[in-house]
Amino acid sequence: MTGTFRFRWWYLLLLLPLLLYFAADWYVGQRIEGSIARANAGDNSLSIRDYRYGFFPIGFTATGIRFDQDRNTIAARGSLSSVSVRGVNLLSLLTGKPITVREIRLRGMDAALTRQAAPATAADSSSFALHVSALYLDSIFLDLTEAPTGRKLNVHHLGGTLEPLTLPLRPAAIERLRVEADTVAYLAPQDSTQLTATTIFYATEYAAVQVGDVSFRQGSRTDLWARDLRFVGVAEAQLQQNVITLDSISVAQLGGGAQVQSRSQRDKPAQASSAPPPALQLGTLSLPDVDLALRGPFGTAALDGALIVNGLSYRDSLHLESLKLDGKRLSFDNQKNLTIAASETVLEQGRLTVPLQAATVGPTRLAVPKLTVETGTETLTVAGLDYDSAERALRGSDLRISGDRITGTVASLNVSDIDRSALLVGKPVRAGSAEVRAADLTVHNRDGGSYRITAPELTLTGLSNADGLRIDRAQLTNGTLHRRGQTGKEDIVARGVYLDQYGIATPFEPTRLGPSKLQVDRVTILSEETPIDYVFDRIAYSSRLGVLTLDSMQRRNRLTAAETFRDQLRKSWLDFHFDGLRASGIAHDALLRGETIAVDSLTAADFRVLVVEDLSQDPPPRQKYMPIEALRRIGPRIQLRAARLSSTDIAYGVVDTVLDAKTIHFSAGTVQLGNLDTELSTTDSVQITFDATFERATPLHAEFALARDSSGRNYAIRGEFGQYDLSGINPLFEVAADAYIESGVIEGMQYRGQLKNEVLTGELTMLYHDLDVTLVGGGSWFKNLLSEFVLKKDNLRGEDFRQGKMYHEHSREKSFFNAYWKGLVSGMRSSALADIALQKELD
Secondary structure, three states: OOOOOOOOHHHHHHHHHHHHHHHHHHHHHHHHHHHHHHHOOOOOEEEEEEEEEEEOOEEEEEEEEEEEEEOOOEEEEEEEEEEEEEEEOHHHHHHOOOEEEEEEEEEEEEEEEEEOOOOOOOOOOOOOOEEEEEEEEEEEEEEEEEOOOOEEEEEEEEEEEEEOEEEOOOHHHOOEEEEEEEEEEEEEHHHOEEEEEEEEEEEOOOOEEEEEEEEEEEOOOEEEEEEEEEEEOOOHHHHOOOEEEEEEEEEEEEEEEEEOOOHHHHOOOOOOOOOOOOEEEEEEEEEEEEEEEEEEOOEEEEEEEEEEEEEEEEOOOEEEOEEEEEEEEEEEEOOOOOEEEEEEEEEEEOOEEEOOOHHHOOOEEEEEOEEEEEOOOEEEEEEEEEEEOOOOEEEEEEEEEEEOOEEEEEEEEEEEEEOHHHHHOOOOOEEEEEEEEEEEEEEEOOOOOEEEEEEEEEEEEEEEOOOOOEEEEEEEEEEEEEEEOOOOOEEEEEEEEEEEEEEEEOOOOHHHOOOEEEEEEEEEEEOOOOOEEEEEEEEEEEOOOOEEEEEEEEEEEOOOHHHHHHOOOOOEEEEEEEEEEEEEOOOHHHHHHOOEEEEEEEEEOEEEEEEEEEOOOOOOOOOOOOHHHHHHOOOOEEEEEEEEEEEEEEEEEEEOOOOOOEEEEEEEEEEEEEEEEOOOOOOOEEEEEEEEEEOOOEEEEEEEEEEOOOOOOOEEEEEEEOOEEHHHHHHHHHHHHOEEEEEEEEEEEEEEEEEEOOEEEEEEEEEEEEEEEEEOOOOHHHHHHHHHHHEOOOEOOOOOOOOEEEEEEOOOOOOHHHHHHHHHHHHHHHHHEOOOOOOOOOO
């Protein structure tokens, strides 16, 4: 019995999956074709050479894609060799965002994307949420442009893997990333910024980024480059906490030049940001080969060397655990006459935090084998400079200075006990001491002169830079000073200088100096105009005691009086010598102010003076100053309460046609001075008393009252003279009075007079007997004939006694002593005249 088949209507349900498949296939195909058609609307275009899709699993593959799209916010043009989308989650398609996809593969993309400005109310219809478990890229070429700003990003030959990809993009969600690119270039036209990186590689399994070459340009003044960059130990987990963590960054070579913004540019308000910048944690930054120059308002700084930084971190402040700099060459130029260059520099810095915190700064060691500092006119070189914060010391060796104002060398400089903490926080810096060894410096004056100073040992203690440089104490041992005048000839030499000075500060003002102690073995002052030296031996001064002592002071003539007059170099010849000079009660503060030279007392154990004048010479007129007048020319007011010069020996001589001097001597003398003051006064005078033995035989007493009037040239005299054989002064008397004394004895002489307005007048009482005088000179035969009648042979007390009158018209070209002597001679001559003779009859 043959069975029969019975059709049941519900058998049609078995065909439903097949119908649904064909329906879905038709529907998807229509949607794809519709999408392609919409993508070709207007001026837009999209073409696909071939595409396939499937449902088990849901996927899509297309090849030969070309597109040219211009939408509200973005424009895209280019081609894509192939795209493959696999594992699309159907539920995500039906329920909405985000669309979940297992895998997307893009290969052979060459596209240009431009982000355009959109109307404020426009919405980007193309924006959507997407989650892709794995994105694979191969041979991607992208040109990304931001139309409003003109910024561009070019990526050439990009390849790699990203797991997963989420849109909107969330970098912290990335679990595995592998990126390779031949070139990435960024351009920002607003500030002419160009950044290019080549041969880029990154893989999360290696936790490292490698970049072959990087170049950065900004305008025409910033051009930086780097080679072989490695970023190792990228910690992705930290990115979720907005922290970038790296084990190390190394750059094989870094070079170029950069323009640094000014403070005003850096302080411009930044655009508001929704999120703070990420923090940075870096284990090691290694720059083994740096050749970099920085330019900015500060000038130019350049480094050629290597840099290693360990334990670097940044959030609110910059912190590092250690830093080492090996600088083959370092330089700085502030473009304002300051240039600094250093070679083979080694800097080792411990813990450091910026902004600086003195308490957290670690040890610092600096070694500079060669340092050069140029200031436009001066150059300083240091052969070795070392600093160690642990030792709180700075050492420099073989310092050399050359320039227009200062030249010289310093063997070594050691600065100890440096307060680094004050320097770090911007407070005045102190140093315990600075020791200078073997300094030899020459300071050149603008007038052509110079000072050469040598200091075998100079110690400065208590240094600080509060309100300028301050030095508590300076000690100089066995220094020397050589000064040269405008002509280049040496005019001052000081040897064996020992100085102990307190309270030195800049800007330098003498009134700010503290107590002083000074010792000088010898000072020699050499005259350029005349062959004369002034020699001072064993000078010692103490400001605390107010005492100055001087073993000896002498005027040393390089030529004798005969040689001087023979060559007609000068009309007068002077030689003097002081021994055992002591000044006490010196007002140190007034001396520093430059107002007054005030001394309580001045003494000298031995004082010798020799003055010789050549009356036959007639040099050009030149005023000779009186004592008060000369002292006033020094400048500051001079006050001396009392002075005593003992063992005085004064000789005065004149010559005429014969170079043998005719002299008179004042020996075993004492000079006393009281109330010396150069300030103007119409009532007070300076008192000088002179007691000596005249011509080693006769006591002499003389008093001088030097007027302190406006001229400073007037003075009064008085004195007395004991018994003396007048023939003893013949050599001088013959020159001064054209007379030769054959015989005569002075029993005594007293005188009183004054010089006023260059005329010396007064009275002279001279008692003498047996005077016999022979007149010499022109017309002497007639004068000798008259002398028998007009010269008195005796002038003793009685009715024939004659009171002498002093009268002498003084020339400003003559000396103080010349006026005094000529006045006495005139009084002596008038005492010897007979009644019938007038004062000038024998002139």
